[in-house]
Amino acid sequence: MTKDKTNKISETDQGQLRSVSPYKAGLFCLCPRCGEAPIYDGLLDVKEHCEHCDYDFSAADTGDGAQVFVILVLGVISVLVGVFLFSLGLPQWALLLILISFVIGGSIWMLRIFKALFIALQYYHDAGQAVRVVDDADTKEKTDIRNED
Numbered sequence: 547m548t549k550d551k552t553n554k555i556s557e558t559d560q561g562q563l564r565s566v567s568p569y570k571a572g573l574f575c576l577c578p579r580c581g582e583a584p585i586y587d588g589l590l591d592v593k594e595h596c597e598h599c600d601y602d603f604s605a606a607d608t609g610d611g612a613q614v615f616v617i618l619v620l621g622v623i624s625v626l627v628g629v630f631l632f633s634l635g636l637p638q639w640a641l642l643l644i645l646i647s648f649v650i651g652g653s654i655w656m657l658r659i660f661k662a663l664f665i666a667l668q669y670y671h672d673a674g675q676a677v678r679v680v681d682d683a684d685t686k687e688k689t690d691i692r693n694e695d
C-alpha cells in the first residue's frame with residue numbers, strides 16, 4: 547500500500563480498501579479503511595491511528611457537524627417522548643428523571659455513531675483540504691496549495 551504525505555492512498559488501493567461500507571463503519575464505530583478496529587479511545591475521543599491498519603485519524607475533522615445534527619434530531623425526538631410521557635400522567639419528578647436520562651444517554655449514543663459516520667464518509671469520498679489539480683500531459687498530480695504563496 548502506498549501513501550503520500552497527505553494520508554491518501556493510491557487509486558489502485560482505494561477500490562480495494564473502500565470495500566467497507568461507511569454506514570456500517572459509522573454504525574459500529576469502526577475504522578473506515580479496514581472495518582476491524584474501533585475508532586474511539588474512550589467514550590468520544592477519536593484515536594490517533596487505527597490499531598489494525600495504521601490509518602491516521604488525525605486528518606479526519608468532523609467539526610461541529612455531528613453535534614449540530616444530534617442536537618436537532620434528538621431535540622425533536624425528546625419533545626415527542628416528553629409529550630408522550632406527559633400524556634401518561636406520570637409524576638413530574640419521574641418525567642424529569644426519564645427525560646434527563648434519555649437526553650444524556652441519547653446524546654452520547656448518537657454522537658458516537660454520527661461522528662464515526664462523518665469520519666467514514668470523509669474517508670469514503672476522499673474529503674480533505676483543498677488541493678489544486680495540476681493537469682500535465684505526462685503526470686496528473688495533486689499539488690497541496692496550503693504551502694504555496
Ligand SMILES: [Zn+2]
Pocket residue numbers: 577578579580581582583596597598599600601
Ligand atoms: Zn483500520
